[in-house]
Amino acid sequence: MAAGAGAVTAGDHPATPVVETLRLLAKQRRRTPADDPALARIGLTVLPVAAVLALAVVPLGDTAPVDLDVGVVWFNAMEVLAWFAVWVAGWGPNAVTSLAGGYRMLPLGLAYELPHMLAIITPAIAAGSLAPATIAAAQHDLWYAVWMPAAFVLYLVSVAAMAFWGPFAAPLGRDLAGGAVAEHAGLGRLLLHAGRWMLLTAGAAMAVPLFLGGGAPPPITGPDPFPGLPALWFAVKLVVVIGLLLAARRVVPMLRTARFVTLAWTVLIPLAVAQALVVTVVVLT
Amino acid sequence: MIALVGALGVVAVGTGLLVFTVNSMARATFLLLASFVAVAVLLIAFGLGYLGTVIVLMMTIEMMIMAVFMVMLMMNPAGLMPMTMVHNRWGSWAIALVVFGLLAAGAWLVPFPTTGRAAQDPTVALGDALMGPQMLTMMTLGLALLATIVGTVAVAVSRR
Numbered sequence: 001m002a003a004g005a006g007a008v009t010a011g012d013h014p015a016t017p018v019v020e021t022l023r024l025l026a027k028q029r030r031r032t033p034a035d036d037p038a039l040a041r042i043g044l045t046v047l048p049v050a051a052v053l054a055l056a057v058v059p060l061g062d063t064a065p066v067d068l069d070v071g072v073v074w075f076n077a078m079e080v081l082a083w084f085a086v087w088v089a090g091w092g093p094n095a096v097t098s099l100a101g102g103y104r105m106l107p108l109g110l111a112y113e114l115p116h117m118l119a120i121i122t123p124a125i126a127a128g129s130l131a132p133a134t135i136a137a138a139q140h141d142l143w144y145a146v147w148m149p150a151a152f153v154l155y156l157v158s159v160a161a162m163a164f165w166g167p168f169a170a171p172l173g174r175d176l177a178g179g180a181v182a183e184h185a186g187l188g189r190l191l192l193h194a195g196r197w198m199l200l201t202a203g204a205a206m207a208v209p210l211f212l213g214g215g216a217p218p219p220i221t222g223p224d225p226f227p228g229l230p231a232l233w234f235a236v237k238l239v240v241v242i243g244l245l246l247a248a249r250r251v252v253p254m255l256r257t258a259r260f261v262t263l264a265w266t267v268l269i270p271l272a273v274a275q276a277l278v279v280t281v282v283v284l285t
Numbered sequence: 286m287i288a289l290v291g292a293l294g295v296v297a298v299g300t301g302l303l304v305f306t307v308n309s310m311a312r313a314t315f316l317l318l319a320s321f322v323a324v325a326v327l328l329i330a331f332g333l334g335y336l337g338t339v340i341v342l343m344m345t346i347e348m349m350i351m352a353v354f355m356v357m358l359m360m361n362p363a364g365l366m367p368m369t370m371v372h373n374r375w376g377s378w379a380i381a382l383v384v385f386g387l388l389a390a391g392a393w394l395v396p397f398p399t400t401g402r403a404a405q406d407p408t409v410a411l412g413d414a415l416m417g418p419q420m421l422t423m424m425t426l427g428l429a430l431l432a433t434i435v436g437t438v439a440v441a442v443s444r445r
Contacts, residue, residue: 036309036311036312039309039311039312039315042315068334069334069406069408070334070335070338070408073335073338074334074338076342077338077339077341077342077345078341080341080342080345080346081341081345083345083346083349084315084345084348084349087349087352088311088315091311092311103352106350106352106353106356107353109346109349110350110353113346130335130408265438
């Protein structure tokens with residue numbers, strides 16, 4: 001299963017993702033009786049495309065590939081397409097485990113999306129802009145991860161959840177024999193797993209301009225030891241964020257979706273609202 | 286620009302019509318979403334980046350919440366068996382035509398400003414309009430929606 005998920009876990013060879021990709025590319029697709037292959041393929045295709053479109057507005061260094069003045073909202077809109085993608089990918093094969101896995105994406109989304117929206121809008125409030133590059137530039141003397149730690153932690157949690165990954169892997173759960181991906185073989189399976197990793201990477205990349213000062217060196221180090229290399233600082237910070245997410249997966253077991261929904265609506269959303277309120281009051285006064 | 290608007294309009298109306306011809310809930314949901322996304326792209330092409338992007342965001346979430354209601358309320362929640370998307374055929378035709386007539390008449394009769402310049406930043410202008418003169422409306426709406434969500438969940442949850 002772990003190898004099927006394209007994940008390098010303890011005991012796996014580091015070359016596993018490459019081997020697994022080649023194996024899936026060579027494998028034949030699978031059909032189930034009375035399925036809806038067109039819809040499933042739309043979902044499987046939308047997932048990696050949405051991840052790339054989300055990543056397009058993230059400043060990789062000091063400028064984004066597409067410098068959008070409403071980049072934060074665009075990122076959110078693209079990442080939300082994953083709900084739809086996983087749901088129809090699970091629906092398409094007309095099979096029980098697959099459908100149940102696809103449906104698990106909906107309560108997961110209902111749980112993570114509101115804390116996520118509040119967590120990404122809080123830095124935007126502090127910087128007074130929806131453009132990620134402007135938000136990054138507004139942190140030249142204090143990182144927002146320090147200024148608004150609750151929003152940062154909530155953002156990391158919601159990134160793992162939006163990529164239905166680690167503790168939030170219920171839609172692809174082992175208890176459902178793979179859930180939404182159970183009936184997909186070959187290219188379809190590869191697209192879903194790759195899209196999920198791409199989504200996780202896009203989310204981790206967005207944490208850098210929103211909370212970690214983008215391509216600038218940490219404010220405490222004084223003069224920049226590598227001047228003119230914002231992409232390097234961006235890469236270092238991205239590796240740290242991804243490392244944090246990978247470490248969290250080792251520590252936290254998979255959460256039952258119902259429990260996560262309860263946690264989200266009773267703890268995470270009030271916390272996110274309180275964090276946004278504090279930041280707004282400080283900005284306004 | 287006219288060609289783009291025309292093409293997107295055809296996509297929006299076409300997918301909107303197809304919603305009622307397919308026999309699967311999931312296909313209907315996808316087609317409705319495609320229709321809304323075409324409208325959103327239209328708004329982005331007009332330079333209203335925020336409004337267009339928010340429509341993609343909101344409509345995707347809305348379609349997925351519709352799927353949650355499908356699970357909760359429909360006789361055939363999984364939708365794995367074919368089903369029809371229409372009922373009360375003549376009544377719905379009448380309602381649809383009347384509403385379409387009203388909206389189309391509104392679009393033609395409202396005196397849209399033809400002179401004057403566009404706002405410097407349409408996002409800021411929108412925020413000013415919503416949170417300035419319409420603040421009371423928006424606040425009341427927001428609270429009412431939140432109360433409805435919490436109330437619906439409280440009624441639906443069977444946990445003691």
